[in-house]
Amino acid sequence: MAVPANRYACSKAILGEDLFNKVQNSRVLVVGAGGIGCELIKNMVMTGFGGSSTGSIEVLDLDTIDLSNLNRQFLFQKQHVKRPKAVVARETALKFNPHVNITALHRNIKDAEFSVDYFKSFDFVLNALDNLDARRHVNKMCLAASVPSIESGTSGYVGQVQPIKKDVTECFDCQPKPVPKTFAVCTIRSTPSTAHHCIAWAKSYLFPQLFGTDDDAEEQELNDAEKNGENADEIQELRKEAAAIKELRATLVQEGAAKRVFDKVYTTDIHRLLKMEDMWRHRKPPHPLSFEQLETWALQQPAPAVNGEAEKPQGIKDQRKLSLEDSFELFLSSVDRLSKRIDPSSPLSFDKDDDDTLDFVVAAANLRASAFDIESQTRFQVKEYAGNIIPAIATTNAIVAGVLVNQSLHLLRTSTWPLAKMVWLSRGSHKVFSLSSLPTPNPHCSVCRVVYLPIKLREDITLGEFVKKVVGGEVGFEDHVTVSLGSKMLWETEDFEDNEEKTMSELGFKEGAFVTVVDDDDHYPVEFSIG
Numbered sequence: 001m002a003v004p005a006n007r008y009a010c011s012k013a014i015l016g017e018d019l020f021n022k023v024q025n026s027r028v029l030v031v032g033a034g035g036i037g038c039e040l041i042k043n044m045v046m047t048g049f050g051g052s053s054t055g056s057i058e059v060l061d062l063d064t065i066d067l068s069n070l071n072r073q074f075l076f077q078k079q080h081v082k083r084p085k086a087v088v089a090r091e092t093a094l095k096f097n098p099h100v101n102i103t104a105l106h107r108n109i110k111d112a113e114f115s116v117d118y119f120k121s122f123d124f125v126l127n128a129l130d131n132l133d134a135r136r137h138v139n140k141m142c143l144a145a146s147v148p149s150i151e152s153g154t155s156g157y158v159g160q161v162q163p164i165k166k167d168v169t170e171c172f173d174c175q176p177k178p179v180p181k182t183f184a185v186c187t188i189r190s191t192p193s194t195a196h197h198c199i200a201w202a203k204s205y206l207f208p209q210l211f212g213t214d215d216d217a218e219e220q221e222l223n224d225a226e227k228n229g230e231n232a233d234e235i236q237e238l239r240k241e242a243a244a245i246k247e248l249r250a251t252l253v254q255e256g257a258a259k260r261v262f263d264k265v266y267t268t269d270i271h272r273l274l275k276m277e278d279m280w281r282h283r284k285p286p287h288p289l290s291f292e293q294l295e296t297w298a299l300q301q302p303a304p305a306v307n308g309e310a311e312k313p314q315g316i317k318d319q320r321k322l323s324l325e326d327s328f329e330l331f332l333s334s335v336d337r338l339s340k341r342i343d344p345s346s347p348l349s350f351d352k353d354d355d356d357t358l359d360f361v362v363a364a365a366n367l368r369a370s371a372f373d374i375e376s377q378t379r380f381q382v383k384e385y386a387g388n389i390i391p392a393i394a395t396t397n398a399i400v401a402g403v404l405v406n407q408s409l410h411l412l413r414t415s416t417w418p419l420a421k422m423v424w425l426s427r428g429s430h431k432v433f434s435l436s437s438l439p440t441p442n443p444h445c446s447v448c449r450v451v452y453l454p455i456k457l458r459e460d461i462t463l464g465e466f467v468k469k470v471v472g473g474e475v476g477f478e479d480h481v482t483v484s485l486g487s488k489m490l491w492e493t494e495d496f497e498d499n500e501e502k503t504m505s506e507l508g509f510k511e512g513a514f515v516t517v518v519d520d521d522d523h524y525p526v527e528f529s530i531g
């Protein structure tokens, strides 16, 4: 299809012929087609990215479209729900501009197929992600591939854009990231004093214990709490409680599961807690709940009217205050629904958009709140807190997506990036944007102050040979050397002898992994990316 003569008239006029050509010819990877990603892709195709035979835009996203995305991810409409975001984003973007090369991948960027060589095939990478883990991964891959990237994020009214270039600017990991707030184990498990404590208990303790992965994380958590000086007697009690819950879990598929869980957590456990008198000396003690009492109440309620519509309290369902009785009924029905979904090969996990899991957390948290005389929360409030929802604001996403394109242009203009800036979008100050020049790398950063080297490993190379020939020979690290795979150390000079004769592949070094080598001298660490 021939490109109409005036298609890019505005872009050419604003950017000038030279920069416009660079835009058209560049190969760009966009990771994430959510709130920022949709705006970004639209901006890119309208500017002319991917508009020549050598230029391209590759859009990658692991998710499918959810109804809740439609209020701000404007490339998607109701008929697209459940379809892959990347694919639909491409289709809709092509309607804006059918003359661009745009490809879509419904994948996780962390998959091994997206190797360092894959990243090398782009001129730059634009991040429109929503989680730290994926951001860190892309940051590292771009550093290893020596490909510039631009990182972005929004949270409510604030946002930021950070251009990153190896050895020139700070990387995403040069500055420590704030860790999410956590509560002490004993506060959550024994002495909640706020509705948030009750929600955290229902979501992160009771739900996974009953329906989630049956792993040792809890034992680890209790060991850590003990080490951190939390009450040892109480930890001992919590261990017993956990063992009892494990037993309950095994009988969830049998009749009467909701009653058994209720009796255990809202009656027996509360009685047990009350016996620890010291605990309640300066706190208001909880009171056990009675299944029988609540059941009697439930049985006395009028049956639904013939048309199926019992008289309902006023207000929007999600924003109504739940009474103790409402929570009881919701508890029974959600345990019933979840028990039917139990499949040992795929444990359930909490998802704010999965009604069964959300209902369970709403009910379980509110029943607990009632036992501790804490005010109940609406379904909407629980969803917001348990789902870590900070309202996403379409305008913030749109502005940040605009800044991403703007910074991409600076990046394309010259290889030295004189105009590229770190940009913050804030609210409440007289300036919408704050700009700062790009800081130089943090000399102590363990992610970008590393020498990245590609390597192909022979099938049968042993760790001993690797250390001798590659680390000692080619890299020239002579003294004390450690070799690790992720956080697992597999070699330390004069140690780990058992591993010396094992092949690297036996030890888990496979394509896509990084071999980290550190020595005792002041050399930068080396990370070999296995290709």
Ligand SMILES: Nc1ncnc2c1ncn2[C@@H]1O[C@H](COP(=O)(O)OP(=O)(O)OP(=O)(O)O)[C@@H](O)[C@H]1O
Pocket (backbone or CB within 6 Å): 031, 032, 033, 034, 035, 036, 037, 060, 061, 062, 063, 068, 069, 085, 107, 108, 109, 110, 128, 129, 130, 131, 134, 392
């Ligand atoms: N590892 C990953 N690989 C590919 N895409 C990812 C990865 N991690 C996150 N994403 C994608 O990044 C996008 C981020 O977009 P956004 O912040 O708008 O989140 P969302 O999931 O669409 O919205 P919400 O979390 O509010 O429901 C999502 O579409 C998500 O699927």
Ligand SMILES: [Zn+2]
Pocket (backbone or CB within 6 Å): 170, 171, 172, 173, 174, 175, 441, 442, 445, 446, 447, 448, 449
């Ligand atoms: Zn860094």
